[in-house]
Amino acid sequence: MNLFTDLEEIVKENEPMSKHTWFRLGGSARYFARPRNQQELADVVRRCHENSVPMYVLGRGSNILVSDEGVNGVVIQIFYKHFGKVSIEGSTVRAEAGASLSNLVRRCAQEGLSGVECLVGIPGTVGGAVKINAGGRFGDIGSVCQSVQVMDSSAYDFERRRDDIYFSYRMTNIIAKFILGAEFTLTPEDPERIGKLIREVWVLKKNSQPMNSRSAGCVFKNPRALSAGALIDKVGLKGHSVGGAHISEKHANFIEAHNNATSKDVLQLIEIIKDKVRDRFDVELELEIDVWE
Ligand code: EPU
Numbered sequence: 001m002n003l004f005t006d007l008e009e010i011v012k013e014n015e016p017m018s019k020h021t022w023f024r025l026g027g028s029a030r031y032f033a034r035p036r037n038q039q040e041l042a043d044v045v046r047r048c049h050e051n052s053v054p055m056y057v058l059g060r061g062s063n064i065l066v067s068d069e070g071v072n073g074v075v076i077q078i079f080y081k082h083f084g085k086v087s088i089e090g091s092t093v094r095a096e097a098g099a100s101l102s103n104l105v106r107r108c109a110q111e112g113l114s115g116v117e118c119l120v121g122i123p124g125t126v127g128g129a130v131k132i133n134a135g136g137r138f139g140d141i142g143s144v145c146q147s148v149q150v151m152d153s154s155a156y157d158f159e160r161r162r163d164d165i166y167f168s169y170r171m172t173n174i175i176a177k178f179i180l181g182a183e184f185t186l187t188p189e190d191p192e193r194i195g196k197l198i199r200e201v202w203v204l205k206k207n208s209q210p211m212n213s214r215s216a217g218c219v220f221k222n223p224r225a226l227s228a229g230a231l232i233d234k235v236g237l238k239g240h241s242v243g244g245a246h247i248s249e250k251h252a253n254f255i256e257a258h259n260n261a262t263s264k265d266v267l268q269l270i271e272i273i274k275d276k277v278r279d280r281f282d283v284e285l286e287l288e289i290d291v292w293e
Contacts, residue, residue, distance in 0.1 A: 003031070003047055010034050011044070017066040017075065017292075020058060022123065024214050025263045026066025026292070029056070029075035036082045038180065042155040045178070048074050049154045056292055057178055059125035060100065063132070063216050067293040068263045078127050078178065088113070092146075093184045097127025101134070109198060114189035115144040117197045121205040122217070127179035132288070133167045138201055142167025144184045150176035170221050170288055210248045214257040219270065220285040228277075228285055229253035235276040242269045267291070 004011040015032035018024045031053075035041035048055045054073030058064070060080075083098030086107045093113065095104050101119045104126055108116050118139035119129065126141075128134070133142040148165065151157040157180065166173040205211065220228040232238070232252035240247045244261025247269065248254035255266055274285050 003051060003053065004033070004044070007033070007040070007044065007047075010036060010040060011074075015075070017061075017070060020075075020077065021061035021064050021066055021216070022214060023061075023065055023216055023257050023261075023263075023266070025068075025257055025261060025266065027068050027070025027263075029066075029070055030072050031074040033074055033076045034079050034082070035076065038151075038157070041076070041078075041151065041178070042157070044074065044076060045151065045153065045155040055153060055177060057127075059098065059128035060123060062123040063128060063289050065216060065263055065266055065289055065291045067267075067291070069293070071292050076178075078125065078180075080125065083127075083180070091186050091188055093186055094181060095126040095184070096181045097125060097130075097179045099126045100124075101126065101129055105198065108186055109191060109194045112188055112191045112194065113186035114194050114197075115139075115184065115186035116141070117194060117201055120198050120201040121209075121211070126182055130179050130182050131172065131174065132170050133172050134170075136201075137204075138197075140167065140169075141184075142172065144186055146183045146185050148174060148182045149180040150174060151178040151180055153177040208251055210250045210254050210256060213248070213254075214261075215248070215254045216289045218251075218253040218288050219255050220253055220273070221288045223283050223285065226283065227253075231277050231281055231283060231285070232273055235273075235280050237273060237276060240269070240272070242266075242272065245269045247273070 011033045014028045017026035033044045056075045058077040078098040080098040083096040086095045086099050118135050129141045133140050146162050148160045229252045238252045243265030244258040245265035246256045
């Protein structure tokens with residue numbers, strides 16, 4: 001393993017990505033690295049950069065579909081055990097990129113800080129959430145984010161501050177490859193009221209989305225002023241399957257992977273959805289999930 005000599009403790013070869021994605025689908029990554037600190041991350045990144053090896057950044061794998069062929073590069077996981085700290089000082093919250101959103105929400109609620117309740121039920125990490133400005137009907141992570149620590153693909157790390165970050169619907173102008181952490185300014189609030197809101201968001205989600213199946217959340221972004229789920233529902237695709245990939249009966253913007261599913265099944269189902277919605281509504285659906293091919 002010449003590329004990663006001396007980094008054998010944190011780099012594996014031919015690691016099945018089905019072990020690391022919520023879909024539990026996908027072939028192997030040529031290399032899979034789980035750096036234990038920023039220095040090791042920079043070391044891995046520098047080697048990839050110098051050798052022109054493609055890098056794929058993984059958080060909890062909850063918004064990703066990896067092809068059955070896997071990826072011929074290095075998957076670098078920003079793992080919660082090494083990059084998962086959440087610290088709170090007054091109403092300022094600092095979270096490392098690998099911290100889970102559920103942990104962030106819980107810690108803030110305990111401290112009586114409001115502003116991240118909208119993230120309840122989203123299974124990802126802080127890094128992934130910042131990168132796509134995750135959120136829902138109750139708000140998004142960008143609205144409370146003050147600064148973001150990033151590292152680019154040549155291992156140069158720096159900070160982006162709120163006044164030069166643009167957060168919009170499921171996107172930001174942060175192009176650096178890695179999010180290392182972020183700082184949030186929240187609002188002091190009665191913990192009981194926070195708890196009540198959290199329960200409300202949770203119940204709404206539980207009633208309208210499949211929570212315990214193998215999926216990657218909403219597959220498509222909502223087109224302006226429309227709901228992708230409602231459009232897919234209206235073209236009659238709820239419950240439709242290709243192989244083991246199945247459009248959820250509960251929410252049509254979710255594709256569930258059943259036992260025999262392959263990534264190819266999911267990709268074919270995605271094409272069917274796009275074609276039908278285009279034909280019927282003249283709307284081009286755009287993927288919200290990341291597809292690694
Ligand atoms: N609808 C249908 N059929 C369906 C699904 C939805 O008719 O199969 C209708 C609903 O009845 C409702 C409307 O479409 O009138 C909107 O549905 P919903 O409230 O479920 O919200 P959404 O726009 O489909 C968005 C986010 C979700 C987030 C929820 C709740 C996107 C793509 N989706 O869904 O985020 O959880 O709001 O806040 O922005 C995700 O990003 O992965 C995700 C799941």
